[in-house]
Amino acid sequence: MREAFTTKNSFLRVFNLKQAIWWSVPTFVLLVTLSFAAEADLSNKRVPAEKLKEIQALKNPFEASPENISKGKVLYQTQATCFTCHGKEGRGDGLAAPGLDPSPRNFTSAGFHSMRTDGELFWVIKKGIPGTAMMPMVGSVITEEEAWLVLLYERSLGRR
Ligand code: HEC
Numbered sequence: 001m002r003e004a005f006t007t008k009n010s011f012l013r014v015f016n017l018k019q020a021i022w023w024s025v026p027t028f029v030l031l032v033t034l035s036f037a038a039e040a041d042l043s044n045k046r047v048p049a050e051k052l053k054e055i056q057a058l059k060n061p062f063e064a065s066p067e068n069i070s071k072g073k074v075l076y077q078t079q080a081t082c083f084t085c086h087g088k089e090g091r092g093d094g095l096a097a098p099g100l101d102p103s104p105r106n107f108t109s110a111g112f113h114s115m116r117t118d119g120e121l122f123w124v125i126k127k128g129i130p131g132t133a134m135m136p137m138v139g140s141v142i143t144e145e146e147a148w149l150v151l152l153y154e155r156s157l158g159r160r
């Protein structure tokens with residue numbers, strides 16, 4: 001009697017352990033998925049509607065030469081701090097990204113670039129996007145000129 005009880009008990013223990021291991025896999029996958037929020041809808045403009053035309057018409061004063069793009073890249077990956085959220089290569093996978101909702105934009109997506117003018121992106125870098133982790137960067141970490149250079153690097157990521 002006692003023997004039967006012990007066998008059953010140890011059987012249960014093994015079974016539960018196996019089950020726990022099996023369930024830990026989908027649970028882990030679910031948690032990782034939940035911790036990465038989605039990028040916000042691209043069709044919503046990120047600039048004030050009443051200034052849209054004016055903002056869209058802004059032009060980058062720097063040409064997209066290899067020298068200017070690499071100046072922008074250095075800023076992006078250091079002093080300008082963009083990499084902490086948008087990732088070193090701009091894939092939206094920076095160290096701070098998992099906790100952010102909406103997620104930082106992925107600059108390697110061609111669709112993103114085709115839906116924004118330079119002026120709109122410059123505005124966002126300068127003024128930030130209210131209600132998101134995207135802060136005003138001009139005046140805090142970079143100047144307007146540096147923002148235009150960073151934008152050249154950002155644009156170059158969409159052409160790869
Ligand atoms: C603290 C995190 C954080 C940092 C640092 C940061 N961003 Fe962002 N950025 C975000 C988030 C989050 C979004 C998405 C907001 C949204 O979709 O509304 C975003 C969106 C953007 C967009 C896309 C806006 C659009 O039109 O959809 C641009 C461009 C951008 N960031 C550029 C930069 C640049 C350049 C830097 C560095 C100078 C930078 N960001 C630094 C979090 C960050």
